[in-house]
Amino acid sequence: MKRAMSWLAPFAARPIALVGLALLVVVLLAAFFAPWMAPFDPQEMDPIIRLSPPDAVHWFGTDQFGRDTLSRVIYSSRMALLVGVGVVVFAMLTGVPIGVFSALFPRVGHVLMRMVDVLMAFPSLLLALGLIVILGPSVANSIIAVGAGFLTTTTRIVYGLTLRLKSETYVEAARSMGSRTGWLITRHILPNLVSPLLVQASFVFAFAQLAAASLDFLGLGAPPTIPSWGNMLAESRQFITRASWLLFFPGMMIVLTAFALNLVGDSLRDRLDPRFRDMLGGEA
Amino acid sequence: MWSYVLTRVAAMLVTLFFASIIIFGFIHAIPGDPIYVLLGDMATPEQAEKLRESLGLNQPIIVQYLQWAGRAVTGDLGRSIFYQAPVLSAIADGAETSILLASITMTWVLLIGVPIGMIAAMRHGTWLDQGLSGAAMLLASVPTFWVGLYLILIFAAWLGWLPSSGYPSIFEEGGLANLRYLLLPSLTLAAPNAALILRLTRASMLDVSREDYVRTARAKGIRPWRVVTRHIFRNALLAVVSAFGFTFAALLSEAVVTETVFALPGIGRLVVQSILNRDYPVIQGITLVVVVIYLVINLLVDISYRLLDPRVELQ
Amino acid sequence: MSMLALEYLTVSVGSGSFAVDIVSGVSLSVGRREIVGLVGESGSGKSMTSLAAMGLLPKPGPHIRSGRILLAGVDVTQLEPWQRVEAGHGAMAMIFQEPMTSLNPVRRVGDQIVEAVQVREKISRAAAMDRARELLELVRIPDALMQLRAFPHQLSGGMRQRVMIAIALASRPQVLIADEPTTALDVTVQFQILRLLRELCNELDMAMLFITHDMGVIAQLADRVAVMYAGRIVETASVKELFGAPGHPYSRSLMDCMPIRGVGLRRLRTIAGQAPRPGSVRAGCAFAARCPDMQDSCRVDLPPRRELGAGHDALCGFPVTDGRPL
Numbered sequence: 071m072k073r074a075m076s077w078l079a080p081f082a083a084r085p086i087a088l089v090g091l092a093l094l095v096v097v098l099l100a101a102f103f104a105p106w107m108a109p110f111d112p113q114e115m116d117p118i119i120r121l122s123p124p125d126a127v128h129w130f131g132t133d134q135f136g137r138d139t140l141s142r143v144i145y146s147s148r149m150a151l152l153v154g155v156g157v158v159v160f161a162m163l164t165g166v167p168i169g170v171f172s173a174l175f176p177r178v179g180h181v182l183m184r185m186v187d188v189l190m191a192f193p194s195l196l197l198a199l200g201l202i203v204i205l206g207p208s209v210a211n212s213i214i215a216v217g218a219g220f221l222t223t224t225t226r227i228v229y230g231l232t233l234r235l236k237s238e239t240y241v242e243a244a245r246s247m248g249s250r251t252g253w254l255i256t257r258h259i260l261p262n263l264v265s266p267l268l269v270q271a272s273f274v275f276a277f278a279q280l281a282a283a284s285l286d287f288l289g290l291g292a293p294p295t296i297p298s299w300g301n302m303l304a305e306s307r308q309f310i311t312r313a314s315w316l317l318f319f320p321g322m323m324i325v326l327t328a329f330a331l332n333l334v335g336d337s338l339r340d341r342l343d344p345r346f347r348d349m350l351g352g353e354a
Numbered sequence: 355m356w357s358y359v360l361t362r363v364a365a366m367l368v369t370l371f372f373a374s375i376i377i378f379g380f381i382h383a384i385p386g387d388p389i390y391v392l393l394g395d396m397a398t399p400e401q402a403e404k405l406r407e408s409l410g411l412n413q414p415i416i417v418q419y420l421q422w423a424g425r426a427v428t429g430d431l432g433r434s435i436f437y438q439a440p441v442l443s444a445i446a447d448g449a450e451t452s453i454l455l456a457s458i459t460m461t462w463v464l465l466i467g468v469p470i471g472m473i474a475a476m477r478h479g480t481w482l483d484q485g486l487s488g489a490a491m492l493l494a495s496v497p498t499f500w501v502g503l504y505l506i507l508i509f510a511a512w513l514g515w516l517p518s519s520g521y522p523s524i525f526e527e528g529g530l531a532n533l534r535y536l537l538l539p540s541l542t543l544a545a546p547n548a549a550l551i552l553r554l555t556r557a558s559m560l561d562v563s564r565e566d567y568v569r570t571a572r573a574k575g576i577r578p579w580r581v582v583t584r585h586i587f588r589n590a591l592l593a594v595v596s597a598f599g600f601t602f603a604a605l606l607s608e609a610v611v612t613e614t615v616f617a618l619p620g621i622g623r624l625v626v627q628s629i630l631n632r633d634y635p636v637i638q639g640i641t642l643v644v645v646v647i648y649l650v651i652n653l654l655v656d657i658s659y660r661l662l663d664p665r666v667e668l669q
Numbered sequence: 670m671s672m673l674a675l676e677y678l679t680v681s682v683g684s685g686s687f688a689v690d691i692v693s694g695v696s697l698s699v700g701r702r703e704i705v706g707l708v709g710e711s712g713s714g715k716s717m718t719s720l721a722a723m724g725l726l727p728k729p730g731p732h733i734r735s736g737r738i739l740l741a742g743v744d745v746t747q748l749e750p751w752q753r754v755e756a757g758h759g760a761m762a763m764i765f766q767e768p769m770t771s772l773n774p775v776r777r778v779g780d781q782i783v784e785a786v787q788v789r790e791k792i793s794r795a796a797a798m799d800r801a802r803e804l805l806e807l808v809r810i811p812d813a814l815m816q817l818r819a820f821p822h823q824l825s826g827g828m829r830q831r832v833m834i835a836i837a838l839a840s841r842p843q844v845l846i847a848d849e850p851t852t853a854l855d856v857t858v859q860f861q862i863l864r865l866l867r868e869l870c871n872e873l874d875m876a877m878l879f880i881t882h883d884m885g886v887i888a889q890l891a892d893r894v895a896v897m898y899a900g901r902i903v904e905t906a907s908v909k910e911l912f913g914a915p916g917h918p919y920s921r922s923l924m925d926c927m928p929i930r931g932v933g934l935r936r937l938r939t940i941a942g943q944a945p946r947p948g949s950v951r952a953g954c955a956f957a958a959r960c961p962d963m964q965d966s967c968r969v970d971l972p973p974r975r976e977l978g979a980g981h982d983a984l985c986g987f988p989v990t991d992g993r994p995l
Contacts, residue, residue, distance in 0.1 A: 200641065
């Protein structure tokens with residue numbers, strides 16, 4: 071219990087981080103309880119009130135089809151959550167095994183890390199675009215495409231962390247006593263990876279939002295039938311002079327979500343063991 | 355020193371080699387017959403056969419790769435399906451825009467990010483520092499296309515001060531004044547990257563100022579400003595320099611979106627259009643060029659880092 | 670006249686109701702050609718005391734809450750080193766424990782010494798470099814001219830520490846503070862550095878405050894000793910008196926802990942328990958919990974400072990005045 075409480079300490083020190091946490095909770099709630107929270111059906115079109123500014127009925131105004139912006143924004147949080155979780159899971163499920171394995175078995179590890187280096191030669195968005203071309207645009211593929219970019223950084227971080235842990239005296243001691251590698255991994259390495267990976271996960275989640283929104287904006291991510299903040303912004307492009315609220319609200323949500331995640335990640339990193347702090351940047 | 359450079363160049367070439375394999379394999383990874391991928395769906399069987407022979411696609415894949423790589427080295431990156439012109443010329447057309455955009459953006463990033471990061475570090479713990487760091491984090495959380503759209507809305511639509519799209523070349527009429535077309539796009543692209551450089555500079559300076567040798571410098575009685583310039587800044591800069599490569603890659607990525615928003619005739623927009631047009635040779639060609647540029651930049655950064663840090667040089 | 674005098678110096682962290690004293694009411698003085706040792710366990714506050722005396726407390730962080738620092742009779746409390754230079758006060762220099770990290774890795778040794786020289790003397794770079802060479806010779810570095818161009822990582826630990834001493838001497842200091850300068854060095858090198866310090870102290874008329882946790886070094890080097898515990902000076906004495914007739918129970922326990930050559934086999938003694946964290950002892954003597962001679966009043970009343978002889982005092986309610994032979 072005490073350990074759980076100590077995670078909250080940096081949040082208490084920086085109250086704005088608590089705001090970030092609260093924001094995330096709101097987004098989470100919006101995603102789960104969308105049908106109950108949204109005042110209108112996000113697909114319901116009403117051409118008579120198209121492009122009307124925010125008012126008492128439609129708090130965020132309506133778009134070019136007369137759809138309620140607030141409801142669409144709320145439903146879009148589902149996509150944001152889905153993509154965020156998807157990318158984080160993808161990055162962790164690929165990055166952790168490759169990173170740990172490479173660190174513990176140096177000969178194979180060197181080769182693997184060189185391959186990761188090759189992947190890193192491609193700027194992340196180009197990599198994502200390339201994968202979308204091969205796989206075709208869809209939600210699942212955009213998760214893979216964006217995830218591939220974070221796979222490399224996560225693998226690098228896990229590799230570095232595991233190397234450091236490997237040379238910690240207690241691990242050497244365990245090894246000298248003849249512990250089997252599997253035991254070593256589960257008992258010594260993985261538990262120590264949890265905190266830094268939690269920090270990394272926050273940042274990945276944050277930047278995944280921006281990357282996915284970019285893909286959606288270009289029309290290469292989620293199909294237009296599914297509401298997402300990126301999609302909403304893409305559709306709003308022609309109307310920004312007439313209906314600037316269409317630009318404001320979805321974009322603001324992306325900013326707030328990414329900002330909140332960055333704040334949380336920063337605060338978590340402050341609480342972290344200083345050994346690892348220099349390895350975890352704020353960038354993905 | 356030179357042996358170091360040579361090893362790094364060799365490593366770079368190896369990486370480039372493997373990356374080129376991936377790029378080459380790209381066309382074959384796309385579902386469907388590569389011929390129709392290259393020609394588009396409207397091709398006739400005769401055209402298909404002709405292309406298949408001329409491209410040597412009936413040959414073993416290794417031979418195909420070598421032919422492709424050989425041609426690429428001489429500058430022949432294939433033909434664009436959409437433009438019916440060599441890929442290289444399509445890229446060259448967009449090069450001016452993209453290079454200028456990248457350079458101007460990088461200038462903003464360094465001119466804004468580094469000094470403000472320094473100020474935040476020197477006023478560590480004060481409201482100014484907290485405010486600047488918070489603003490930086492906020493700016494880093496903003497999607498570039500949103501900033502772009504808003505800048506268009508404010509400065510082009512509402513205020514009418516700046517153009518919202520397009521870019522006439524500076525070699526045409528208008529001359530250097532045409533650079534104002536790049537003002538909004540470069541600010542858009544610079545915003546999140548400047549924020550990241552700001553945070554990096556600040557963090558790096560704070561780390562260095564905690565080092566023992568800074569304490570020694572203070573003990574000598576040197577004035578605080580001199581301590582910063584002579585001891586802290588130089589060492590903190592090392593971290594910023596090594597982030598240069600990463601920042602540049604981010605710039606290349608984000609430029610794709612920015613050029614789309616501002617309808618700039620650059621390489622980024624070419625990428626997007628080629629994806630939508632299924633113009634795969636262009637995608638391949640651009641990717642190869644970008645990867646080469648990125649690897650070269652990283653190499654230069656690596657070498658300059660070693661030049662700055664004598665500890666490594668003298669090993 | 671004492672060159673360095675600390676009068677009831679108190680350093681604390683935090684502010685308002687969260688303030689905790691990490692150094693409490695420390696008073697000591699060091700005279701010309703005198704080496705005063707400051708002994709204590711890690712965390713006793715000895716480094717903090719020295720940093721405070723130098724004016725090097727990190728900002729933000731611990732700060733001097735009360736007390737005075739007198740350098741050659743002049744009040745320099747709260748003044749940072751550069752402010753002392755500006756005001757034209759005397760010079761106080763410091764050498765640190767880790768010579769590797771205390772030198773700027775990307776600048777040549779000569780440049781770093783020149784920088785120190787030019788703070789106080791407005792001379793040309795060439796002249797300053799010449800003086801830097803002299804300083805390297807003063808600290809007995811062979812081949813001084815060559816070493817000026819070296820980078821710190823090219824030198825051995827002992828050489829680096831000599832460079833640090835040269836930097837410290839550049840300002841012709843009246844007071845030199847040495848914070849565990851030999852702890853990170855091999856024993857043989859340690860001996861050489863200590864001897865060098867002793868000689869320099871005499872040759873250059875300096876006052877030296879030497880901080881260490883090693884009683885052996887104190888025996889070898891110091892004239893007088895101040896023992897610190899939990900942020901307070903618990904005993905001040907000449908070396909002879911401290912080793913021969915320690916008054917404070919803590920000092921006596923320290924003496925007992927020292928291994929002795931020539932006395933059969935015996936189990937090494939330790940002091941049970943741990944030093945208290947700053948601010949955790951609300952009342953009474955900080956050493957009470959571990960003191961073999963503790964009385965009831967020790968837990969309640971702050972111990973008084975008792976004179977045990979000329980220049981010998983102890984912060985204890987019940988010091989031993991009849992001495993115990995080792």
